Amino acid sequence: MPEFMDVHHGMVGITADALKAAHDADLAIQGEEEVTFKTAWADPETGVVFCLSEAPSKEAVMRIHERTGHPADEVHEVPLVV
Template identity: 70%
Template sequence: MSKFMDVHRGMKGLTADDLMKAHQADLAIEKEEGVHFEQAWADPQSGTVYCLSDAPSAEAVQRIHERAGHKADEIHPVPLTA
C-alpha cells in the first residue's frame, strides 16, 4: 500500500457537516478498491479539500471518489513522511 494526498477544488462554502458526509461516502465503499481514507481537511473560503489515503494506486483512489460523487482534481503519491 502507498499513501496518496488528493486535492478537490471548487467546494467553496463547504461546511464541517458537508465534509463529514463526503468523507463518510468514501469510507462506505473504500474497501471495494482496497483503499483506506485516513483523514480529510477543507478550506471553505478557497473551496479546497485535501484527503489522505492508503491505497494500491491513485486510480483506485479516484474510482472511490468518483463513485462517491466528488472526483479529485489531483492525486499525488506521498512516498515520504516524518
Template identity: 60%
Template sequence: MTMFMDVHHGGMPGVTADQLRQGHDAAVAMEQEMGVRIEHTWADPESGTVFCLTEAPSAEAVTRVHERLGGAPDEIHPVPLSV
C-alpha cells in the same frame, strides 16, 4: 499500499464541517469494496478546496473511489515518506 494526497480545487465553497464529515463517511463506507483506506479529509470553506489522504494500491484506485462519490480529484500526489 501507498499513501496519496488528493486535491479537489474549488468545488466546495462554503463547505461545512457536517458536509465534510458526510462525504468522508461515505468514502469510508466504500473502503473495503474499493480496496482503499481513507485516512483524513480537510477543507478550506473559503476557497472550496478539499484535501484527502488515502492509502491505496494506486492513484487510479483513489480516482475510482472519488468518482463513485461524484467528483474525481484534480490532483493526486503519492506520499512515499511520512513521520
C-alpha cells in the same frame, strides 16, 4: 501500502456536515478498492479539500471519489513523509 494526498477544488463554502457526509460516503465503499481514507482537511474560504489515504494505486483513490460524486482534481502519491 502507498500513501496518497488528493486535492479537490471548487468547494467554497463547504460545511463540516458536508465534509463528513462526503467522507462517510467514501468510507462506505473504500473497501471495494482496498483504499483507506485517513483524514480530510477543508478550507471553506478557498474551496480546497485535501484527503490523505492509503491505497494500492492512484486509480483506486480516483475511482472511489468518482463513485461517491466528488472526483479529485489531483491525486499525488506521497512516498516521502517527514
